[in-house]
Amino acid sequence: MSSASASASAEPPAPRGVAVVTGGARGIGEAAVRRFAADGYPVAILDVDAGRGEKLAAELSRDGAQVAFHACDVADPDTVAAVADRVAAEFGPAGVLVTSAALIPNTESIMDMDLSAHDRMWRVNYHGTLHACRSFGRQMVDAGAGGSIVTVGSINSLLPLPLPAYNPAKVALARLTQLLAAELGRHRVRVNSVAPTYVMTPELQARIDAGQRDLGKMMGVHALDTLPLTADVADAIAFLCSPQARTITGVLLPVDSGWAASVSYMTYSGGVPWQKPNTR
Numbered sequence: 151m152s153s154a155s156a157s158a159s160a161e162p163p164a165p166r167g168v169a170v171v172t173g174g175a176r177g178i179g180e181a182a183v184r185r186f187a188a189d190g191y192p193v194a195i196l197d198v199d200a201g202r203g204e205k206l207a208a209e210l211s212r213d214g215a216q217v218a219f220h221a222c223d224v225a226d227p228d229t230v231a232a233v234a235d236r237v238a239a240e241f242g243p244a245g246v247l248v249t250s251a252a253l254i255p256n257t258e259s260i261m262d263m264d265l266s267a268h269d270r271m272w273r274v275n276y277h278g279t280l281h282a283c284r285s286f287g288r289q290m291v292d293a294g295a296g297g298s299i300v301t302v303g304s305i306n307s308l309l310p311l312p313l314p315a316y317n318p319a320k321v322a323l324a325r326l327t328q329l330l331a332a333e334l335g336r337h338r339v340r341v342n343s344v345a346p347t348y349v350m351t352p353e354l355q356a357r358i359d360a361g362q363r364d365l366g367k368m369m370g371v372h373a374l375d376t377l378p379l380t381a382d383v384a385d386a387i388a389f390l391c392s393p394q395a396r397t398i399t400g401v402l403l404p405v406d407s408g409w410a411a412s413v414s415y416m417t418y419s420g421g422v423p424w425q426k427p428n429t430r
């Protein structure tokens with residue numbers, strides 16, 4: 151039997167070790183924290199929001215889970231490295247990493263955008279992901295037990311939208327995910343990404359209420375009539391980290407209610423067929 155077919159039939163171990171979630175105090179990150187805690191992982195929450203992060207860790211710990219909060223600005227590589235050491239000292243090396251920490255902007259033009267806000271968004275959204283993948287990826291490689299990293303992309307990873315710092319950073323993250331998958335595969339560390347469409351969070355509802363997002367326009371370009379909840383994105387993340395995804399690496403999994411399939415179809419200049427008379 152060739153070594154290739156021998157390794158194809160070997161059952162890799164499920165990821166072990168602590169599940170680390172950046173941006174885990176709120177939103178999609180919080181849903182991932184709740185999911186991994188429910189699945190029996192020790193969980194480390196890394197976030198700048200100490201109030202929410204500590205409260206979440208205390209709530210889940212009261213319910214019997216092993217959850218710790220670490221204040222961490224992912225934009226600072228030294229802070230991320232120091233926190234990674236503290237997480238390893240407490241729980242052992244990371245088995246799972248989810249990079250959900252990000253700043254989320256409103257529409258703006260390249261001509262008029264604030265450059266310092268642009269640069270800060272890259273430092274948090276792109277560099278912050280890179281820092282976490284390096285610090286916790288090294289733990290996975292050194293521990294030799296495999297692992298799973300899920301970066302959080304967006305429909306912005308797929309097509310241009312008028313968010314001039316956020317949109318190209320999400321494209322860059324999709325490519326970074328592929329590079330990491332190629333580099334770390336030989337260590338049985340899988341690296342994938344999820345690409346959610348607009349997720350119905352209290353923050354999105356507030357942006358709709360403030361006129362910063364148009365619900366009618368939003369719903370008009372999805373195949374399904376419902377948007378994902380944070381728990382739906384956490385389910386996709388949990389799948390990508392599960393043994394059922396043992397041969398999946400380097401992919402960008404849309405959690406998008408059919409946005410990618412529908413956005414050009416629904417805006418076709420010849421019209422949408424079923425909006426014409428006598429069409430199903």
Ligand SMILES: NC(=O)c1ccc[n+]([C@@H]2O[C@H](COP(=O)([O-])OP(=O)(O)OC[C@H]3O[C@@H](n4cnc5c(N)ncnc54)[C@H](O)[C@@H]3O)[C@@H](O)[C@H]2O)c1
Pocket residue numbers: 172173174175176177178179196197198199222223224225249250251252253254274278302303304305345346347348349350351353354
């Ligand atoms: N909400 C959506 O509709 C949506 C859609 C597609 C993709 N996403 C992506 O999902 C991820 C999470 O989004 P969300 O809606 O849950 O956002 P959110 O604002 O609810 O949560 C982001 C979390 O990141 C933390 N954070 C911000 N800056 C940080 C920093 N420098 N260091 C550490 N933590 C920091 C925040 O404190 C917060 O807890 C992001 O990558 C976002 O781009 C969100």
